[in-house]
Amino acid sequence: MLNKILLFLWVASVICVIVIFQTVLQKILDIRGIFPDLLLVFVVYSALNKGIEVGMVTGFFCGSIIDSLSLSPAGLNMLSMLMLGYFVGVLREKIYKDKPFNQILIVIISTIVYGLIITIFIKVFHSSNRNILNFLTIGIPEAIYNGAITLPVFYLLDKILPWKRFKPTIYGY
Amino acid sequence: MWQHFLWKHRRKIILGVLVVLSVSILFLHPFFNTSSNTIFLSFTSPFYKLSSKIKFKISNSINSILMLKNLHEENKLLRTQVSLLNKTNIQYEELLNENGRLRNLLNFKPYISKKQIGAFVIGYDPANLFKSIIIDRGYKDNISKNMIVVNDKGLIGRVLSVTSNSAKTILITDAESSVSAIVQRSRCIGSLVGAGKNMCEIKYLAQNDDVQIGDTIVSSGEGEIFPKGIPIGIVSNVEKKKDGITLKVDVQLFADFSKLEEVFVKIE
Numbered sequence: 376m377l378n379k380i381l382l383f384l385w386v387a388s389v390i391c392v393i394v395i396f397q398t399v400l401q402k403i404l405d406i407r408g409i410f411p412d413l414l415l416v417f418v419v420y421s422a423l424n425k426g427i428e429v430g431m432v433t434g435f436f437c438g439s440i441i442d443s444l445s446l447s448p449a450g451l452n453m454l455s456m457l458m459l460g461y462f463v464g465v466l467r468e469k470i471y472k473d474k475p476f477n478q479i480l481i482v483i484i485s486t487i488v489y490g491l492i493i494t495i496f497i498k499v500f501h502s503s504n505r506n507i508l509n510f511l512t513i514g515i516p517e518a519i520y521n522g523a524i525t526l527p528v529f530y531l532l533d534k535i536l537p538w539k540r541f542k543p544t545i546y547g548y
Numbered sequence: 549m550w551q552h553f554l555w556k557h558r559r560k561i562i563l564g565v566l567v568v569l570s571v572s573i574l575f576l577h578p579f580f581n582t583s584s585n586t587i588f589l590s591f592t593s594p595f596y597k598l599s600s601k602i603k604f605k606i607s608n609s610i611n612s613i614l615m616l617k618n619l620h621e622e623n624k625l626l627r628t629q630v631s632l633l634n635k636t637n638i639q640y641e642e643l644l645n646e647n648g649r650l651r652n653l654l655n656f657k658p659y660i661s662k663k664q665i666g667a668f669v670i671g672y673d674p675a676n677l678f679k680s681i682i683i684d685r686g687y688k689d690n691i692s693k694n695m696i697v698v699n700d701k702g703l704i705g706r707v708l709s710v711t712s713n714s715a716k717t718i719l720i721t722d723a724e725s726s727v728s729a730i731v732q733r734s735r736c737i738g739s740l741v742g743a744g745k746n747m748c749e750i751k752y753l754a755q756n757d758d759v760q761i762g763d764t765i766v767s768s769g770e771g772e773i774f775p776k777g778i779p780i781g782i783v784s785n786v787e788k789k790k791d792g793i794t795l796k797v798d799v800q801l802f803a804d805f806s807k808l809e810e811v812f813v814k815i816e
Contacts, residue, residue, distance in 0.1 A: 398671040398682070399599040408746055408806060409676055427559050435566045442573075444671070446678040446708070446718060450574030457566050493677060509677065509723055517676045 382537065389536060390433075393417055394440055409516045411524050414441060415489060418460050419482050420532050427464030434460025447493065448500075455492045459485055475526055483522040490514030590686075593714035596670040597684055604668075604809075664698070664812040665689055670714065679722035679742060679805075681705075685813060686713040694773050696814045702779035702802035703727065703767060704811050715813075720780070721746055721805055729780055729799075730768035734758035737768050738797070740780060746805040748781065750797040757795060759786050765799050775814075 414437040422430025438456030494510040671682035705719040721742040729740035736757040738750040769776025785798035
C-alpha cells in the first residue's frame with residue numbers, strides 16, 4: 376500500500392515538473408512559436424507502458440490540468456486526453472511492437488487527432504474564429520515536434536519512473 | 549460476485565465514469581470555466597511565481613556571464629542613449645502638457661490613462677492552439693476582468709479571469725481575440741483578430757480602403773474595452789481576397805510575443 380502511495384506521489388511530481396516545463400519554461404523549447412505538448416507525450420507514454428486504465432486516468436488528469444490553465448472550454452481537454460489514453464492503450468495491446476518508429480508514429484498521430492478534435496469541437500460548438508488553417512499552421516508542426524522529442528522523453532521517463540515494461544500478451548490476463 | 553463483476557468490467561466502468569464526468573463539465577462549461585480556472589489558478593500561481601523567479605535568476609546569471617565581454621562598449625552606448633532619451637522625454641512631456649491643455653480647451657477625454665501597474669509573466673498557455681499568459685497580479689492589486697495589458701512596444705491583450713494574486717490574460721494573437729483597429733494614416737477601421745504565431749490579421753476592410761504595407765495600426769477606441777491610440781503593429785502584407793469585397797491585411801505586431809516577460813496592466 377505504502378509503495379503504491381509513494382509511486383502515486385512520484386508520478387504526480389513528474390506531472391508537476393512537466394506542467395512547469397509546459398507553462399513556465401515553454402519558451403526554452405519554443406521553435407518559431409511552437410512548443411511540444413509534453414503532457415500529451417506523457418499520456419501516450421503512460422498508455423503504452425501501463426495500458427488502458429492508467430492511460431485513461433493519466434489522460435483525464437492531464438486534460439483537467441490543461442483545461443484549468445488554458446483558454447479552452449473546461450472539460451474538452453479532459454475528454455480528449457481521456458479518449459487518447461484509452462485508444463493508445465487499446466493500440467498497445469493490439470498492434471504495438473515496442474519499436475521506436477511505432478512510438479514516434481503513435482505520438483504524431485495522437486497529436487494530429489487530438490488537435491483536430493479540439494479544433495472541430497470549438498469550431499462547431501463555439502462558432503469560433505479558429506479554423507482548420509489554424510490547425511494546419513500550428514497542429515502539424517506541433518505533431519512533428521512531438522514526434523522528434525518522443526524517443527528522448529520516453530528514455531528519460533523510462534529512467535525516472537519505476538514502471539516496469541511488460542509484454543502486451545500477458546497484460547491484464 | 550460484485551467484486552468479480554467490477555474487476556471484469558473495470559475498463560468500461562472507469563471509461564464510463566470519466567466520460568460522464570468530462571461531458572457534464574463540458575456542458576456546464578460557463579460555470580466550470582470561471583470557477584475551476586480561478587480555483588486552480590489561485591492554487592498553482594505560487595508554484596508558477598517560484599518557478600518563474602528561479603527561471604529569471606538562472607537566465608539572468610547566464611546572460612550576465614555571456615554579456616560581460618561587451619559590457620564596457622554597451623555601457624558607453626547606453627549612456628549616449630540615455631542622454632538622447634532624456635532630451636526626447638523633456639520634449640515629449642512638453643507636448644503631452646500642450647496636448648492636455650488643448651484637449652481641455654476642446655473638452656476631449658484623455659484616451660490614454662497614466663495609471664498602470666507592472667506585472668511579471670509567470671506562465672504561458674499549455675496548449676499551442678490557444679494564446680494566453682498568466683501574470684503575477686490579481687484583485688489584491690486592483691486588477692479586474694477586461695483591463696487591458698500592454699508592454700513598452702504596444703498592445704498585448706486583456707485580462708480574462710482574476711484570482712487574488714494572479715490573472716489570466718488573453719493575447720491579441722489568439723484567434724478568439726478581437727480588437728477594433730485603425731490604420732493611422734488613412735483612418736480606415738477594421739477588426740484585428742489573432743492569426744497565431746505572433747501575427748494578426750485585420751478583417752472587414754473593403755478593397756477600396758487605403759491600406760499600404762508599412763502603415764501603422766493602432767487601437768481605434770471603438771467598443772468598451774480597448775482605449776484609442778494604443779500602438780499595435782505594422783502592415784506587413786495586403787492582398788485582395790477572392791470574394792472581391794474585402795482585403796486580407798496581415799499585421800506584424802510591435803510587441804515580441806515570443807519574449808514576453810514584463811507587462812503593464814492599465815488600471816483605468
